[in-house]
Amino acid sequence: MTIQFTTNDLESQWMPFTANKDFKANPRLLVKADGMYYESHEGGRILDGSAGLFCVAAGHGRKEIRDAIYAALEQLDYAPPFQMGHPLSFEAARKVARILPDHMNHVFFTNSGSESVDTALKIAMAYHYARNDKQRTRFVGRQRAYHGMNFGGLSVGGMVKNREVFGPGLPGVLHMRHTWSKDDRFVDGEPETGADKAEDLQGFVDTFGAETIACCIVEPVAGSTGCLPPPKGYLKRLREICDANGILLVFDEVITGFGRLGTPFADEKFGVKADIVTLAKALSNGTVAMGGVAVSDEVYETIISSAGPTAVEFFHGYTYSGSVPAAAACCAAMDIYEREGLFENAARLSGAFGEMVHSMKEFDVVTDIRSIGLLAGIDLAADGKPGKRGYDLLKALYANGLLIKLTGDCALLSPPLICEEKHIDEIGTILRNTLKAI
Ligand SMILES: Cc1ncc(COP(=O)(O)O)c(C=O)c1O
Secondary structure, three states, X not given: OOOOOOHHHHOOOOOOOOOHHHHHHOOOOEEXXXXXXXXXXXOOXXXXXXXXXXXXXXXXXXXHHXXXXXXXXXXXXXXXXXXXXXXXXXXXXXXXXXXXXXOEEEEEEEOOHHHHHHHHHHHHHHHHHHOOOOXXXXXXXXXXXXXXXXXXXXXXXXXXXXXXXXXXXXXXXXXXXXXXXXXXXXXEOOOOOOHHHHHHHHHHHHHHOHHHEEEEEEOOOEOOOOOEOOOOOHHHHHHHHHHHHOOEEEEEOOOOOOOOOOOOOXXXXXXXXXXXXXXXXXXXXXXXXXXXXXXXXXXXXXXXXXXXXXXXXXXXXXXXXXXXXXXXXXXXXXXXXXXHOHHHHHHHHHHHHHHHHHHHHHOXXXXXXXXXXOEEEEEEOOEOEOOXXXXXXXXXXXXXXXXXXXXXXXXXXXXXXXXXXXXXXXXXHHHHHHHHHO
């Protein structure tokens, strides 16, 4: 299928996180997808090296998900989620809870990762409030973190460009140092050194008082900034400091959740349990906007039991929390993940994936490579202005038939979990040929 677009056809939509002028002059439109491949509006076959935007874990065009959404909408289009409900959202929560860490059996639905993060921060505050620990209003985030683009997530996030225009954000937020070190370049998996950076949290406790801190939020593996696996022992140390000081630990698993690391969630990969876990993306296999916040039984019981029998316990929610099509998509996606053993497939392929990615070290332009599970970041030397080389690479790869995500000059790879060795080889071939040419 070849479709011609003119700039005028594209003008009305203001695109997110996009160089609008350049895109509209030379659009990259995806018109079809199946399995591991997209088709472009010019008829090109594009291998999906990024699971869309980290979300299409079960691959494209899943009939089970499409059918489930259709069947659900045929019966019921919409039900208000406040003081009302519909069976599918409960079924979705139950299926997600089966995959979640054992101590987590409750999920609050949202519509995106950004909403999940803001909801998680509010849950942390509500937990302390319910325990009459009302001074705990500070949040601890981290440099280079990405927690979405709403004001809560932006405030605890630490990607400079994303924050630049938007002022100081929430008051009382503290940032730990990021964990990247130039001494640990080209490491496959968790770096040996850097666990001591968790002591930044202890420093905030010492300086501001534990009784002022509601939660510490981290991506177990920093994703959007370029795939930064945690140094060995780092997350354990964060957990210890949180436990010793009554601080909740929040894992933002919008990217890492649902098998990206080769385990269902990060707790199994790193042996550290969070109190709150944010979800989105693969929650619906990318088909319908959906997010969620999973909480420990202790967090749930504390908030729920703090109000009277007919009182609303948590003053928060969204019109589309657990909407009919989202819940249907979620149920079908969870069934596929379990039935097809996709998390296990990710674990099985992570060795071959890591090897392919790390073989790019041969190029002088590559300054660092990091990988874990089916997630990797390849840093490129800047070409004059930061981000220029990354953008040029994105366009060249697309022209050569590979879609990946670029953050500045870092190329991020995260193929769908259905991928096979041959797809990893194909990603490697296109990447190598393209890097040769830039
Ligand atoms: C760790 C993390 N948190 C939150 C978000 C925001 O998700 P959304 O774009 O669905 O709002 C993202 C998006 O990439 C993410 O990677």
